[in-house]
Amino acid sequence: MSLLHWAILAPFIMAVFVPFLRKKAATIHTGWFVLILPVVLFGIFLQYLPVTMNNSSIIQTASWIPSLGINFTAYVDGLSLLFVLLITGIGALVVLYSIYYLSKTKESLHHFYVYLLMFMGAMLGVVLSDNVVTLYMFWEFTSISSFLLIAYWYNRDRSRYGAMKSMLITVFGGLMMLGGFLVLSIMGDTFSIRELAAQAPELNNHPLFLLAMILVLLGAFTKSAQFPFYIWLPDAMEAPTPVSAYLHSATMVKAGIYLVARFSPIFAFSGYWFWIVGAVGLFTMLWASFNAVKQTDLKGILAFSTVSQLGLIMSLLGVGAASLHFESLDDNIFTTAVIAAVFHLINHATFKGSLFMVVGIIDHETGTRDIRRLGGLMSLMPVTFTLSIIGAFSMAGLPPFNGFLSKEMFFLSMIQLMELNLFNVETWAVLFPVMAWIGSVFTFIYSMIIVFKVFTGKFQPEKLEKKPHEAPVGLLVSPSILAVLVAVFGLFPNLLSYSLIQPAAAAIVPSIIPPGEHLDVHISFWHGFSPELWMTIGVITVGILLYKFMPKWTGIYDYFPGKVTLNQFYNSGLYAAERGSNAITNAYMTGFIRSYLVYIFAFFIAALGFAIWAKDAFRYDASAAAPIGLYEVSLIFVLLAATITILLAKSRLTSIIALGAVGYTVSLFFVIFRAPDLALTQLVIETVSTALFLLCFYHLPKLSRHEEKRRFQAGNAIIAAGVGIIVTLIGISAHSSKLFASINEYYIENTYKKAGGENMVNVILVDFRGFDTLFEIAVLSVAALGIYGLIKLRLEKGGETNENE
Amino acid sequence: MEILMCIVAGLLFAAAVYLMLSKSLLRIIIGTGLLSHGTHLMLLTMGGLKTGAAPVLGEHAAAYTDPIPQALILTAIVISFGVTAVFLVIAYRAYQELGTDNMEQLRGMETDD
Numbered sequence A: 001m002s003l004l005h006w007a008i009l010a011p012f013i014m015a016v017f018v019p020f021l022r023k024k025a026a027t028i029h030t031g032w033f034v035l036i037l038p039v040v041l042f043g044i045f046l047q048y049l050p051v052t053m054n055n056s057s058i059i060q061t062a063s064w065i066p067s068l069g070i071n072f073t074a075y076v077d078g079l080s081l082l083f084v085l086l087i088t089g090i091g092a093l094v095v096l097y098s099i100y101y102l103s104k105t106k107e108s109l110h111h112f113y114v115y116l117l118m119f120m121g122a123m124l125g126v127v128l129s130d131n132v133v134t135l136y137m138f139w140e141f142t143s144i145s146s147f148l149l150i151a152y153w154y155n156r157d158r159s160r161y162g163a164m165k166s167m168l169i170t171v172f173g174g175l176m177m178l179g180g181f182l183v184l185s186i187m188g189d190t191f192s193i194r195e196l197a198a199q200a201p202e203l204n205n206h207p208l209f210l211l212a213m214i215l216v217l218l219g220a221f222t223k224s225a226q227f228p229f230y231i232w233l234p235d236a237m238e239a240p241t242p243v244s245a246y247l248h249s250a251t252m253v254k255a256g257i258y259l260v261a262r263f264s265p266i267f268a269f270s271g272y273w274f275w276i277v278g279a280v281g282l283f284t285m286l287w288a289s290f291n292a293v294k295q296t297d298l299k300g301i302l303a304f305s306t307v308s309q310l311g312l313i314m315s316l317l318g319v320g321a322a323s324l325h326f327e328s329l330d331d332n333i334f335t336t337a338v339i340a341a342v343f344h345l346i347n348h349a350t351f352k353g354s355l356f357m358v359v360g361i362i363d364h365e366t367g368t369r370d371i372r373r374l375g376g377l378m379s380l381m382p383v384t385f386t387l388s389i390i391g392a393f394s395m396a397g398l399p400p401f402n403g404f405l406s407k408e409m410f411f412l413s414m415i416q417l418m419e420l421n422l423f424n425v426e427t428w429a430v431l432f433p434v435m436a437w438i439g440s441v442f443t444f445i446y447s448m449i450i451v452f453k454v455f456t457g458k459f460q461p462e463k464l465e466k467k468p469h470e471a472p473v474g475l476l477v478s479p480s481i482l483a484v485l486v487a488v489f490g491l492f493p494n495l496l497s498y499s500l501i502q503p504a505a506a507a508i509v510p511s512i513i514p515p516g517e518h519l520d521v522h523i524s525f526w527h528g529f530s531p532e533l534w535m536t537i538g539v540i541t542v543g544i545l546l547y548k549f550m551p552k553w554t555g556i557y558d559y560f561p562g563k564v565t566l567n568q569f570y571n572s573g574l575y576a577a578e579r580g581s582n583a584i585t586n587a588y589m590t591g592f593i594r595s596y597l598v599y600i601f602a603f604f605i606a607a608l609g610f611a612i613w614a615k616d617a618f619r620y621d622a623s624a625a626a627p628i629g630l631y632e633v634s635l636i637f638v639l640l641a642a643t644i645t646i647l648l649a650k651s652r653l654t655s656i657i658a659l660g661a662v663g664y665t666v667s668l669f670f671v672i673f674r675a676p677d678l679a680l681t682q683l684v685i686e687t688v689s690t691a692l693f694l695l696c697f698y699h700l701p702k703l704s705r706h707e708e709k710r711r712f713q714a715g716n717a718i719i720a721a722g723v724g725i726i727v728t729l730i731g732i733s734a735h736s737s738k739l740f741a742s743i744n745e746y747y748i749e750n751t752y753k754k755a756g757g758e759n760m761v762n763v764i765l766v767d768f769r770g771f772d773t774l775f776e777i778a779v780l781s782v783a784a785l786g787i788y789g790l791i792k793l794r795l796e797k798g799g800e801t802n803e804n805e
Numbered sequence B: 001m002e003i004l005m006c007i008v009a010g011l012l013f014a015a016a017v018y019l020m021l022s023k024s025l026l027r028i029i030i031g032t033g034l035l036s037h038g039t040h041l042m043l044l045t046m047g048g049l050k051t052g053a054a055p056v057l058g059e060h061a062a063a064y065t066d067p068i069p070q071a072l073i074l075t076a077i078v079i080s081f082g083v084t085a086v087f088l089v090i091a092y093r094a095y096q097e098l099g100t101d102n103m104e105q106l107r108g109m110e111t112d113d
Helices: A003-024 A030-046 A049-053 A078-101 A109-128 A132-150 A157-188 A193-198 A200-204 A209-223 A229-238 A241-250 A254-267 A271-292 A298-325 A335-366 A382-396 A402-419 A431-455 A473-491 A494-508 A531-548 A550-559 A562-588 A593-614 A630-648 A652-672 A676-697 A710-736 A744-755 A760-768 A770-792 B002-020 B025-046 B067-098
Strands: A058-065 A070-076
Touching (some): A070 A109, A132 A229, A132 A241, A157 A193, A157 A200, A157 A209, A157 A562, A193 A200, A254 A271, A335 A382, A382 A431, A652 A676, A676 B025, A744 B067, A760 A770, A770 B067
């Protein structure tokens, strides 16, 4: 366990103490204590920056289950460090924001911060794990903590619905991903991602390669809300806004991006990867931005916008995979896409984080997030307005903010695709920039909606629940910091170029970078009237026109049932699954003991019968058998006659006596087979139990056959015969195949020597296996107590039990 | 002999299963009793029959029968007696409280909570 491991576990440890803090220091907002942790972690991890800037990495291993090759291996490289800094940095800002957002007195803060810390730790675990099993474990932890946080206001129906939905979809993806990991580990014979990446070329030709890739991608796409799994994200907006800002925009949904980036060295050489990741990402980007425009809830717009931006980053990672097919680093134009992906990841976290916080402020101060009820807040909330302009303009891709730079690089990467002659791209290449451009137009429109529908237009105080005013300073600090970052990264992008972007991008495409060299990251504002600049100008022009004439064309949304269909598919699927499993359960859980016995015996017959048949296990060898005597044969006839009498008996008395006859015959067998102790015991027990039967004789009803139908009897007979045959077969086979000598020699030799007894059976029972006998006595006493209790127990009228009569 | 005893045990099992699948509580209990008889015979057979004298050193025999199955069976006989006793009392109490021994009527369905 090194410092790294403790850093991952620290949030979990802290979470344990949060409830006590809440109790002991109730006058101070619990958030202040929690805030310390992400700030400290951020500081600790900043120290790793010089290491990763050289494209080197740090590995610390702690044994967990070494016998299975599962170790808690923490691995820091450029990619994981970028995510760690996002998690702790945004985490600190979100905690600070939540201190002012969540009331100290009204909310159950200890729940909130426990879940939030759990999430933070899980997220650190995901991005720092090198072992796929620990990665999976932390991955599911994020799903669980996300579930708890979405359902934070658990008395609301929508919250519970959203939480359930996000959990079902992401856990489904997680399970698929686990399957992918297992397939990968079978292929590469290791659980370590680094070791898997090292054998990427061999894995590429493995027959299971495509299966592993698709399973892992399912995990990534569900988590990162890609089409068609995105439907959980809009419903997850029921969570408190700090949670939405943190989990559902800046960090958790990016876990899918992280996964794709982390596994790029393993999968990305394949054409399937390029196509699946690129196309799904791009389509998600277009589809979600198109749908964002019709939302009326501000958080709804942001949710779809997040889906769309995640699609954008995803598509860049897919397109960036093309760079692996070029030998030389200098003219490798497709590294631009990878760099743009990393850059946009950072940018999105900053501008979307601040926008979520701004929306939270609007909600907090006006009581609504519905854009139809909002308007004209500019003069009332000037600071919030400024922040929203910075965030939204960056999202729309306007200069001088950081969104402009990464959006330009995005366009550039898509245009460059037209020059690619790989994977049959030529025929489709033109679609990539077109889709990217249309998606960006809608991005522009919804960005404008967020700003101008809320802050300009007619002020409608009569529709608001509260009298709106500017937010307290505490709420404004976090979004302001993010907004400043948006502007700073926009104006001085090269602050990031070689500190964060280059190391992260290099970790995504390590194979094309010769040792000691770097990717060339050059981000600049002005590079002439290039095609991408014209595309941006086009976006702005068309966007403004469409925004102005919105009422004229929004009718087209009526032709798209889109989201409704996917959601309905989910809802009806869930409903059908619930009803189906209920129906199946009710069909076989009849409450009738016979049914259950039939299942047990049928399974017994099927499983053992199949095993005997499939393994060819039946043996017949009568050479060692004892001779058959006349006396035994006649006893067998008596036994069978008594058994048949029981089966056919019409009266209770007959069957009880016949059972006694079977018992006494068995004790005679014991005599013949040289087992005097057994014979004696059997005689005593049989007498007592026959007496017991006769005692109950008076109390039990007539032995009615309850008019059993012929079919019922025939079914019983078949199962009974089956069990009998299987038992006989097993008995004969076991007798005929002696695999090793019996251990009875030991007892025969040592009975007198060690235990000083002559009767071996007795010595075994009371000495060698004394504990067995002790427990046997315990069983009998439990039975006696049970019988006593049963006889004394009386049910009262209301069904309540009363043991004192 | 062993082969024959295996078949006998199988027949006892078959009869026991047939009884346990019926609807009457008493027949089910008798079935469990038969089942334990079948099991005991089977266990004894597995150790080999009549391979020597009774496992008592006083016999001074050259060979003894296997004592281990006998020890097992001795335990099993006593335990199965305990089980039968509990079953009988449950049947008796169930009949007293519910007025039937028909398993079909003793389903615990909608009414239980």
